[in-house]
Amino acid sequence: MYHKMIIKYWPNRQSISLNNAVVDLFIETEKKLMLRTNNQSQHYLYLDILNNITRTKLLQSILSEFKELILDMIEINLDVKMLIQLNKKIVAVFINRVSSNFFFKFKFNDTTFNKSKLKYDHNNLTDYLLIYLIFGSSYIEDNTFLFETLYTPYNHVKVLLENFIIQIGNIVIKQIIYHLNNSININKFLKKQNICNKLYTSNRSTILFLNNLKWQHLVQSYIYDIKSFYNERQKVWIISSEGTISKYIYLSKGKTIQNLNQIKIIFLFWLELKDLLIPKTERFFIQIAKYFLYCSINLLSNLILILMRIIVFYLNK
Incomplete structure:
Protein backbone atom coordinates (compact mmCIF):
# COMPACT_ATOMS: atom_id res chain seq x y z
CA MET A 1 0.00 0.00 0.00
CA TYR A 2 1.40 3.38 -1.00
CA HIS A 3 1.13 6.40 1.28
CA LYS A 4 0.77 9.75 -0.42
CA MET A 5 3.30 12.25 0.90
CA ILE A 6 1.66 15.48 2.05
CA ILE A 7 3.73 18.57 1.27
CA LYS A 8 3.22 21.57 3.53
CA TYR A 9 3.26 24.83 1.58
CA TRP A 10 4.17 28.32 2.73
CA PRO A 11 1.24 30.84 2.81
CA ASN A 12 0.93 33.06 -0.26
CA ARG A 13 0.06 36.38 1.34
CA GLN A 14 -0.32 38.26 4.61
CA SER A 15 -2.88 36.50 6.76
CA ILE A 16 -3.42 34.66 10.03
CA SER A 17 -2.08 31.56 8.27
CA LEU A 18 1.18 33.38 7.50
CA ASN A 19 1.48 34.59 11.11
CA ASN A 20 0.93 31.04 12.37
CA ALA A 21 3.46 29.63 9.89
CA VAL A 22 6.10 32.16 11.04
CA VAL A 23 5.47 31.30 14.71
CA ASP A 24 5.69 27.56 13.95
CA LEU A 25 8.90 28.09 11.98
CA PHE A 26 10.59 29.99 14.81
CA ILE A 27 9.52 27.36 17.37
CA GLU A 28 10.82 24.50 15.19
CA THR A 29 14.13 26.28 14.57
CA GLU A 30 14.53 27.04 18.28
CA LYS A 31 14.10 23.34 19.08
CA LYS A 32 16.64 22.36 16.43
CA LEU A 33 19.20 24.78 17.86
CA MET A 34 18.93 22.99 21.21
CA LEU A 35 20.13 19.74 19.63
CA ARG A 36 23.41 19.79 17.68
CA THR A 37 25.11 22.78 16.09
CA ASN A 38 28.59 21.30 15.59
CA ASN A 39 29.95 21.49 12.05
CA GLN A 40 29.56 18.17 10.22
CA SER A 41 30.30 19.51 6.73
CA GLN A 42 33.54 19.35 4.77
CA HIS A 43 33.99 23.13 5.10
CA TYR A 44 35.33 25.33 7.88
CA LEU A 45 33.26 27.94 9.69
CA TYR A 46 34.47 30.67 12.04
CA LEU A 47 31.85 29.28 14.42
CA ASP A 48 33.96 26.11 14.72
CA ILE A 49 36.36 27.86 17.09
CA LEU A 50 33.63 28.08 19.75
CA ASN A 51 32.65 25.26 22.07
CA ASN A 52 29.20 23.71 21.65
CA ILE A 53 27.53 25.62 24.51
CA THR A 54 28.69 29.07 23.35
CA ARG A 55 27.95 28.35 19.70
CA THR A 56 24.41 27.26 20.54
CA LYS A 57 23.81 30.32 22.74
CA LEU A 58 25.03 32.64 19.97
CA LEU A 59 22.75 31.06 17.35
CA GLN A 60 19.82 31.15 19.77
CA SER A 61 20.41 34.84 20.45
CA ILE A 62 20.49 35.51 16.69
CA LEU A 63 17.12 33.78 16.31
CA SER A 64 15.70 35.77 19.22
CA GLU A 65 16.94 39.07 17.75
CA PHE A 66 15.57 38.09 14.35
CA LYS A 67 12.10 37.57 15.85
CA GLU A 68 12.19 41.14 17.13
CA LEU A 69 13.41 42.40 13.75
CA ILE A 70 10.47 40.76 11.95
CA LEU A 71 7.99 42.26 14.42
CA ASP A 72 9.57 45.71 14.03
CA MET A 73 9.40 45.51 10.24
CA ILE A 74 5.75 44.43 10.31
CA GLU A 75 4.95 47.43 12.51
CA ILE A 76 6.77 49.80 10.13
CA ASN A 77 4.56 48.45 7.31
CA LEU A 78 7.10 48.61 4.48
CA ASP A 79 6.12 47.54 0.98
CA VAL A 80 8.12 44.89 -0.90
CA LYS A 81 10.10 47.33 -3.08
CA MET A 82 11.16 49.41 -0.10
CA LEU A 83 12.13 46.26 1.80
CA ILE A 84 14.42 45.10 -1.02
CA GLN A 85 15.99 48.57 -1.31
CA LEU A 86 16.71 48.76 2.42
CA ASN A 87 17.59 45.12 2.93
CA LYS A 88 21.38 45.52 2.95
CA LYS A 89 21.14 48.30 5.53
CA ILE A 90 18.64 46.29 7.58
CA VAL A 91 20.99 43.29 7.67
CA ALA A 92 23.98 45.51 8.52
CA VAL A 93 22.10 47.06 11.46
CA PHE A 94 20.97 43.59 12.54
CA ILE A 95 24.55 42.24 12.52
CA ASN A 96 25.73 45.22 14.57
CA ARG A 97 22.96 44.68 17.11
CA VAL A 98 23.70 40.97 17.46
CA SER A 99 27.44 41.69 17.69
CA SER A 100 26.97 44.37 20.33
CA ASN A 101 24.85 42.10 22.52
CA PHE A 102 27.26 39.20 22.11
CA PHE A 103 30.40 41.29 22.72
CA PHE A 104 28.83 42.97 25.76
CA LYS A 105 28.70 39.58 27.50
CA PHE A 106 32.48 39.31 27.13
CA LYS A 107 33.21 42.93 28.12
CA PHE A 108 34.32 44.24 24.75
CA ASN A 109 34.45 48.03 25.03
CA ASP A 110 34.69 48.74 21.31
CA THR A 111 31.84 47.21 19.33
CA THR A 112 32.42 49.18 16.15
CA PHE A 113 35.60 47.50 15.00
CA ASN A 114 36.04 46.44 11.39
CA LYS A 115 32.31 46.51 10.65
CA SER A 116 32.87 48.18 7.33
CA LYS A 117 35.12 45.31 6.26
CA LEU A 118 32.89 42.48 7.38
CA LYS A 119 29.76 42.50 5.31
CA TYR A 120 27.10 39.84 5.00
CA ASP A 121 27.53 37.81 1.81
CA HIS A 122 24.44 39.26 0.17
CA ASN A 123 23.11 36.75 -2.36
CA ASN A 124 19.40 37.69 -2.35
CA LEU A 125 18.53 34.80 -0.04
CA THR A 126 17.98 37.32 2.76
CA ASP A 127 15.61 39.29 0.52
CA TYR A 128 13.60 36.17 -0.16
CA LEU A 129 13.57 35.11 3.50
CA LEU A 130 12.20 38.48 4.65
CA ILE A 131 9.61 38.51 1.87
CA TYR A 132 8.45 35.00 2.79
CA LEU A 133 8.15 35.89 6.47
CA ILE A 134 6.48 39.29 6.07
CA PHE A 135 4.51 39.15 2.80
CA GLY A 136 4.16 35.49 1.77
CA SER A 137 5.38 33.50 -1.23
CA SER A 138 3.32 35.28 -3.93
CA TYR A 139 5.72 38.24 -3.82
CA ILE A 140 8.70 36.14 -4.99
CA GLU A 141 9.42 36.40 -8.72
CA ASP A 142 8.60 33.37 -10.86
CA ASN A 143 11.46 31.06 -11.93
CA THR A 144 13.62 32.14 -8.98
CA PHE A 145 13.52 28.61 -7.55
CA LEU A 146 12.61 25.24 -9.07
CA PHE A 147 8.99 25.35 -7.88
CA GLU A 148 6.12 27.72 -8.57
CA THR A 149 5.99 30.60 -6.11
CA LEU A 150 2.42 29.76 -5.07
CA TYR A 151 3.56 26.26 -4.13
CA THR A 152 6.63 27.10 -2.07
CA PRO A 153 7.44 24.21 0.31
CA TYR A 154 7.45 25.10 4.00
CA ASN A 155 10.83 23.36 4.35
CA HIS A 156 12.32 25.69 1.75
CA VAL A 157 11.68 28.72 3.98
CA LYS A 158 13.03 26.74 6.93
CA VAL A 159 16.30 26.16 5.04
CA LEU A 160 16.62 29.88 4.29
CA LEU A 161 16.11 30.78 7.95
CA GLU A 162 18.66 28.24 9.22
CA ASN A 163 21.18 29.40 6.61
CA PHE A 164 20.66 33.03 7.64
CA ILE A 165 21.23 32.26 11.34
CA ILE A 166 24.45 30.34 10.66
CA GLN A 167 25.77 32.97 8.24
CA ILE A 168 25.17 35.78 10.75
CA GLY A 169 26.79 33.75 13.55
CA ASN A 170 29.79 33.17 11.33
CA ILE A 171 30.19 36.92 10.72
CA VAL A 172 29.93 37.73 14.44
CA ILE A 173 32.81 35.37 15.27
CA LYS A 174 34.75 36.65 12.27
CA GLN A 175 34.49 40.13 13.79
CA ILE A 176 36.03 38.91 17.05
CA ILE A 177 38.89 37.24 15.18
CA TYR A 178 39.57 40.35 13.10
CA HIS A 179 39.51 42.54 16.20
CA LEU A 180 41.90 40.34 18.18
CA ASN A 181 44.22 40.50 15.17
CA ASN A 182 46.57 37.54 15.82
CA SER A 183 46.42 33.92 16.95
CA ILE A 184 47.98 34.57 20.38
CA ASN A 185 45.33 37.16 21.31
CA ILE A 186 42.56 34.97 19.91
CA ASN A 187 43.78 31.98 21.89
CA LYS A 188 44.13 33.94 25.13
CA PHE A 189 40.69 35.51 24.80
CA LEU A 190 38.90 32.24 24.02
CA LYS A 191 40.59 30.45 26.92
CA LYS A 192 39.98 33.30 29.35
CA GLN A 193 36.28 33.43 28.50
CA ASN A 194 36.08 29.62 28.53
CA ILE A 195 34.37 29.52 25.11
CA CYS A 196 37.07 27.76 23.07
CA ASN A 197 36.59 24.55 21.12
CA LYS A 198 38.98 21.94 22.58
CA LEU A 199 40.37 21.30 19.08
CA TYR A 200 41.82 24.82 18.98
CA THR A 201 43.24 25.32 22.47
CA SER A 202 46.84 25.61 21.28
CA ASN A 203 48.29 28.55 19.38
CA ARG A 204 49.49 26.24 16.61
CA SER A 205 46.02 24.74 16.08
CA THR A 206 44.51 28.24 15.95
CA ILE A 207 47.02 29.33 13.28
CA LEU A 208 46.27 26.22 11.21
CA PHE A 209 42.52 26.85 11.57
CA LEU A 210 42.81 30.47 10.38
CA ASN A 211 45.06 29.50 7.44
CA ASN A 212 42.58 26.84 6.39
CA LEU A 213 39.78 29.42 6.49
CA LYS A 214 41.78 31.85 4.32
CA TRP A 215 42.62 29.17 1.77
CA GLN A 216 39.03 27.92 1.74
CA HIS A 217 37.73 31.45 1.13
CA LEU A 218 40.12 31.93 -1.79
CA VAL A 219 39.19 28.65 -3.46
CA GLN A 220 35.49 29.20 -2.74
CA SER A 221 35.48 32.71 -4.23
CA TYR A 222 37.31 31.96 -7.46
CA ILE A 223 36.35 28.36 -8.21
CA TYR A 224 33.36 26.89 -6.39
CA ASP A 225 31.28 30.08 -6.31
CA ILE A 226 31.71 30.50 -10.06
CA LYS A 227 30.84 26.86 -10.72
CA SER A 228 27.77 27.25 -8.50
CA PHE A 229 26.86 30.44 -10.35
CA TYR A 230 27.25 28.66 -13.68
CA ASN A 231 25.07 25.76 -12.53
CA GLU A 232 22.59 28.17 -10.86
CA ARG A 233 23.10 26.67 -7.45
CA GLN A 234 23.49 28.37 -4.07
CA LYS A 235 25.27 26.90 -1.10
CA VAL A 236 23.25 26.98 2.13
CA TRP A 237 23.90 25.88 5.70
CA LYS A 255 20.42 39.05 -13.14
CA THR A 256 23.60 38.95 -11.05
CA ILE A 257 26.24 38.38 -13.72
CA GLN A 258 27.06 42.12 -13.78
CA ASN A 259 28.33 41.83 -10.19
CA LEU A 260 31.16 39.47 -11.18
CA ASN A 261 34.69 40.81 -11.52
CA GLN A 262 36.85 40.25 -14.61
CA ILE A 263 38.65 37.14 -13.32
CA LYS A 264 35.36 35.46 -12.43
CA ILE A 265 33.84 36.34 -15.81
CA ILE A 266 36.87 34.79 -17.55
CA PHE A 267 36.45 31.63 -15.49
CA LEU A 268 32.73 31.60 -16.28
CA PHE A 269 33.55 31.95 -19.99
CA TRP A 270 36.00 29.07 -19.68
CA LEU A 271 33.27 26.88 -18.15
CA GLU A 272 30.96 27.73 -21.05
CA LEU A 273 33.73 26.95 -23.55
CA LYS A 274 34.57 23.72 -21.73
CA ASP A 275 30.97 22.54 -21.89
CA LEU A 276 30.85 23.36 -25.57
CA LEU A 277 34.18 21.85 -26.66
CA ILE A 278 34.85 18.95 -24.31
CA PRO A 279 31.88 16.76 -25.37
CA LYS A 280 32.90 17.15 -29.03
CA THR A 281 36.57 16.55 -28.20
CA GLU A 282 35.65 13.49 -26.16
CA ARG A 283 33.60 12.07 -29.02
CA PHE A 284 36.49 12.70 -31.43
CA PHE A 285 39.07 10.94 -29.24
CA ILE A 286 36.68 8.08 -28.47
CA GLN A 287 36.16 7.56 -32.21
CA ILE A 288 39.95 7.68 -32.82
CA ALA A 289 40.47 5.20 -29.98
CA LYS A 290 37.88 2.85 -31.47
CA TYR A 291 39.62 2.92 -34.89
CA PHE A 292 43.01 2.44 -33.25
CA LEU A 293 41.72 -0.48 -31.18
CA TYR A 294 40.05 -2.04 -34.23
CA CYS A 295 43.22 -1.73 -36.31
CA SER A 296 45.38 -3.04 -33.46
CA ILE A 297 43.17 -6.11 -32.97
CA ASN A 298 43.15 -6.84 -36.72
CA LEU A 299 46.92 -6.39 -36.95
CA LEU A 300 47.49 -8.60 -33.92
CA SER A 301 45.16 -11.30 -35.18
CA ASN A 302 46.87 -11.29 -38.60
CA LEU A 303 50.31 -11.52 -36.98
CA ILE A 304 49.17 -14.47 -34.87
CA LEU A 305 47.71 -16.14 -37.95
CA ILE A 306 50.93 -15.64 -39.92
CA LEU A 307 52.99 -16.91 -36.96
CA MET A 308 50.81 -20.04 -36.68
CA ARG A 309 51.20 -20.74 -40.42
CA ILE A 310 54.97 -20.40 -40.16
CA ILE A 311 55.05 -22.82 -37.21
CA VAL A 312 52.83 -25.33 -39.06
CA PHE A 313 55.00 -25.01 -42.19
CA TYR A 314 58.19 -25.80 -40.25
CA LEU A 315 56.55 -28.68 -38.38
CA ASN A 316 55.41 -30.28 -41.61
CA LYS A 317 58.86 -29.85 -43.06
Missing part, protein backbone atom coordinates in the same frame (compact mmCIF):
# COMPACT_ATOMS: atom_id res chain seq x y z
CA ILE A 238 21.26 23.88 7.53
CA ILE A 239 20.93 22.23 10.92
CA SER A 240 20.42 18.47 10.67
CA SER A 241 20.12 15.75 13.32
CA GLU A 242 23.92 15.23 13.03
CA GLY A 243 24.77 18.93 13.24
CA THR A 244 25.43 21.77 10.79
CA ILE A 245 25.81 20.63 7.18
CA SER A 246 25.97 22.36 3.80
CA LYS A 247 23.68 21.73 0.85
CA TYR A 248 22.98 23.32 -2.51
CA ILE A 249 19.66 24.67 -3.70
CA TYR A 250 18.66 25.92 -7.15
CA LEU A 251 18.69 29.72 -7.47
CA SER A 252 18.28 31.61 -10.73
CA LYS A 253 21.23 33.99 -11.13
CA GLY A 254 20.64 35.52 -14.54
